[in-house]
Amino acid sequence: xxxxxxxxxxPLSRRDNPKQFLSLVGGRxxxxxxxxxxxxxxxxxxxxxxxxxxxxxxxxxxxxxLPKANLILEPDGKNTAPxxxxxxxxxxxxxxxxxxxxxxxxxxxxxxxxxxDVLLFGEKMANRRxxxxxxxxxxxxxxxxxxxxxxxxIKEAExxxxxxxxxxxxxxxxxxxxxxKTALQFLDEGRYYWNSGIFVWRVSSILEAFRRLLPEWYKFxxxxxxxxxxxxxxxxxxxxxxxxxxxxxxxxxxxxxxxxIVIPVDFPWSDLGSWQALDEFLRTGVEENVFFGEGVSIDxxxxxxxxxxxxxxxxxxxxxxxxxxxxxxxxxxxxxxxxVKRVVEALEKKGEM
Amino acid sequence: xxxxxxxxxxPLSRRDNPKQFLSLVGGRxxxxxxxxxxxxxxxxxxxxxxxxxxxxxxxxxxxxxLPKANLILEPDGKNTAPxxxxxxxxxxxxxxxxxxxxxxxxxxxxxxxxxxDVLLFGEKMANRRxxxxxxxxxxxxxxxxxxxxxxxxIKEAExxxxxxxxxxxxxxxxxxxxxxKTALQFLDEGRYYWNSGIFVWRVSSILEAFRRLLPEWYKFxxxxxxxxxxxxxxxxxxxxxxxxxxxxxxxxxxxxxxxxIVIPVDFPWSDLGSWQALDEFLRTGVEENVFFGEGVSIDxxxxxxxxxxxxxxxxxxxxxxxxxxxxxxxxxxxxxxxxVKRVVEALEKKGEM
Numbered sequence: 111x112x113x114x115x116x117x118x119x120x121p122l123s124r125r126d127n128p129k130q131f132l133s134l135v136g137g138r139x140x141x142x143x144x145x146x147x148x149x150x151x152x153x154x155x156x157x158x159x160x161x162x163x164x165x166x167x168x169x170x171x172x173x174x175x176l177p178k179a180n181l182i183l184e185p186d187g188k189n190t191a192p193x194x195x196x197x198x199x200x201x202x203x204x205x206x207x208x209x210x211x212x213x214x215x216x217x218x219x220x221x222x223x224x225x226x227d228v229l230l231f232g233e234k235m236a237n238r239r240x241x242x243x244x245x246x247x248x249x250x251x252x253x254x255x256x257x258x259x260x261x262x263x264i265k266e267a268e269x270x271x272x273x274x275x276x277x278x279x280x281x282x283x284x285x286x287x288x289x290x291k292t293a294l295q296f297l298d299e300g301r302y303y304w305n306s307g308i309f310v311w312r313v314s315s316i317l318e319a320f321r322r323l324l325p326e327w328y329k330f331x332x333x334x335x336x337x338x339x340x341x342x343x344x345x346x347x348x349x350x351x352x353x354x355x356x357x358x359x360x361x362x363x364x365x366x367x368x369x370x371i372v373i374p375v376d377f378p379w380s381d382l383g384s385w386q387a388l389d390e391f392l393r394t395g396v397e398e399n400v401f402f403g404e405g406v407s408i409d410x411x412x413x414x415x416x417x418x419x420x421x422x423x424x425x426x427x428x429x430x431x432x433x434x435x436x437x438x439x440x441x442x443x444x445x446x447x448x449x450v451k452r453v454v455e456a457l458e459k460k461g462e463m
Numbered sequence: 464x465x466x467x468x469x470x471x472x473x474p475l476s477r478r479d480n481p482k483q484f485l486s487l488v489g490g491r492x493x494x495x496x497x498x499x500x501x502x503x504x505x506x507x508x509x510x511x512x513x514x515x516x517x518x519x520x521x522x523x524x525x526x527x528x529l530p531k532a533n534l535i536l537e538p539d540g541k542n543t544a545p546x547x548x549x550x551x552x553x554x555x556x557x558x559x560x561x562x563x564x565x566x567x568x569x570x571x572x573x574x575x576x577x578x579x580d581v582l583l584f585g586e587k588m589a590n591r592r593x594x595x596x597x598x599x600x601x602x603x604x605x606x607x608x609x610x611x612x613x614x615x616x617i618k619e620a621e622x623x624x625x626x627x628x629x630x631x632x633x634x635x636x637x638x639x640x641x642x643x644k645t646a647l648q649f650l651d652e653g654r655y656y657w658n659s660g661i662f663v664w665r666v667s668s669i670l671e672a673f674r675r676l677l678p679e680w681y682k683f684x685x686x687x688x689x690x691x692x693x694x695x696x697x698x699x700x701x702x703x704x705x706x707x708x709x710x711x712x713x714x715x716x717x718x719x720x721x722x723x724i725v726i727p728v729d730f731p732w733s734d735l736g737s738w739q740a741l742d743e744f745l746r747t748g749v750e751e752n753v754f755f756g757e758g759v760s761i762d763x764x765x766x767x768x769x770x771x772x773x774x775x776x777x778x779x780x781x782x783x784x785x786x787x788x789x790x791x792x793x794x795x796x797x798x799x800x801x802x803v804k805r806v807v808e809a810l811e812k813k814g815e816m
Binding site: 120121406408409417420421422423424425426427430432434436437438439440441442443445446449450452453456457460 | 473474759761762770773774775776777778779780783785787789790791792793794795796798799802803805806809810813
């Protein structure tokens with residue numbers, strides 16, 4: 111899934127250069143890293159990228175070896191559930207027995223060996239029937255190390271399978287972005303995980319979930335499926351996108367399904383949802399300020415400074431994010447990093463995005 | 464006097480583009496505004512600019528009508544007393560009866576009619592003998608409207624002359640940059656003025672003061688005077704600059720002389736000694752933030768934002784100075800604006816100035 115529209119990393123990200131194309135960590139773009147991360151496990155022929163039509167060329171520039179037929183183009187950004195529905199149908203057309211791993215293209219993950227090892231366990235679980243006879247919808251839950259209020263939380267229920275290294279558990283409930291007090295309770299209670307947005311399931315399992323939980327969507331699927339790879343494909347998709355009430359897969363399917371399970375995992379992970387999240391992911395705890403690019407810091411701490419070719423000096427300031435993208439400058443209180451969207455909105459109003 | 468070296472307005476000012484050449488207020492450069500301010504009173508033939516040799520070309524670019532002979536070039540920046548000594552000798556060579564107005568080229572002044580009117584009163588005072596028979600050294604003292612700790616203060620003594628609009632008073636003492644408590648006492652006591660750095664005196668008066676108070680300087684003056692406008696001029700000056708212990712005219716002459724008087728004045732004035740001072744001069748009290756150039760402000764106040772061709776966004780921040788000079792970015796706590804010098808020093812160490 112690589113359809114992000116790039117408001118959270120303004121001014122580095124723009125409508126025509128969203129986060130998945132940025133090199134925020136490790137020198138490669140987010141989408142390149144995401145593909146590279148699974149290639150030891152999944153050949154490029156089996157990698158499918160769902161993105162917006164307007165990002166098609168740039169996506170292929172980042173992943174030039176991607177078979178062109180594996181680029182799944184949405185006419186519009188409609189959140190994750192429609193993207194997953196359409197992507198799943200495209201894959202079903204090729205192999206209705208496939209197991210799919212759903213990955214956001216703009217997250218960062220460490221310990222990639224562990225990550226791939228978990229995916230193999232996830233695949234195993236996706237093919238193992240639950241006590242009710244259904245195949246599960248597998249989510250990966252990140253063990254939280256702080257009371258993060260920006261993430262969704264998954265609460266575990268009973269264990270349904272244990273391997274030497276991993277466990278799979280039924281899901282009791284989802285909680286989207288709790289307040290700090292609630293997040294602290296979650297941490298204290300210890301049975302909650304961050305929803306990583308990474309899912310593993312059989313094509314047939316997720317389509318069955320759509321049938322049961324979103325029949326008003328499901329009724330379009332036969333038509334789309336038969337039109338795929340014909341001249342009618344785009345029209346069928348446009349009609350579908352026009353008729354549905356879009357939303358995230360978590361809310362529309364996973365938290366309403368009886369078949370959702372969670373595998374608790376420990377690899378380093380961040381959705382890099384804001385400049386603050388990037389700062390958090392990169393900060394080792396030793397440095398006073400995190401600098402990308404050339405700069406000078408005097409009597410300053412807690413700052414995240416992201417520059418390009420020009421030096422950035424910070425003096426006597428605390429907990430700021432300072433970004434110089436070459437064509438704009440942002441100075442924002444780190445705690446308010448989410449509000450960068452309001453800058454994008456203000457500039458859009460002024461016609462300057 | 465236009466010899467500033469441009470550390471306080473980094474990154475806009477640089478060693479090769481110091482403050483006198485910047486257009487910080489009103490669209491014209493500081494030096495251009497300073498010359499324009501006196502031209503209704505003083506023909507350009509009588510305007511002399513003391514600057515460093517390396518600023519000669521740029522100075523003439525800003526004041527193209529200046530007779531080349533009126534450009535007085537110092538080999539080195541040695542503070543105001545040597546510049547005034549040399550400038551005064553250059554003028555004495557032309558007219559030993561001249562009255563000179565000494566003006567810093569990088570201050571900002573409002574109500575220019577009043578300013579010129581005060582200069583005329585200053586000239587009158589410079590030609591009026593004190594009770595002791597000497598001619599005075601005239602300073603202009605700005606009536607303070609806040610307990611500024613960055614300025615020097617002049618305390619008045621008895622009135623020696625009153626006109627309809629102005630008074631001239633003996634000076635009791637000078638105090639350089641008081642602490643806040645002292646500055647508040649000064650304001651409360653009411654007989655203190657900011658030292659504007661603007662002086663009026665007869666050439667003969669200031670040279671006599673050098674003779675009495677700095678005889679070790681004065682002994683060079685005859686040689687310099689006879690070498691002026693010959694091939695020996697520069698060598699004589701270099702020798703003088705090498706031998707003396709330089710310093711500001713206030714400290715070396717004015718506060719030690721019995722003949723210093725002050726004319727209290729009320730026109731708007733700032734030495735623009737820092738980004739904070741510029742903010743203070745420009746702020747009307749109504750705006751939340753002061754913006755030069757394009758920008759967006761969200762939940763921010765007290766900020767001074769100086770940009771160029773790229774938008775600058777500030778979000779959730781207070782009392783910052785943000786400057787984008789095109790080749791560097793500065794973010795500094797407004798109260799710490801003086802510390803910008805430390806950035807310049809740090810960059811000089813890294814070889815990047």
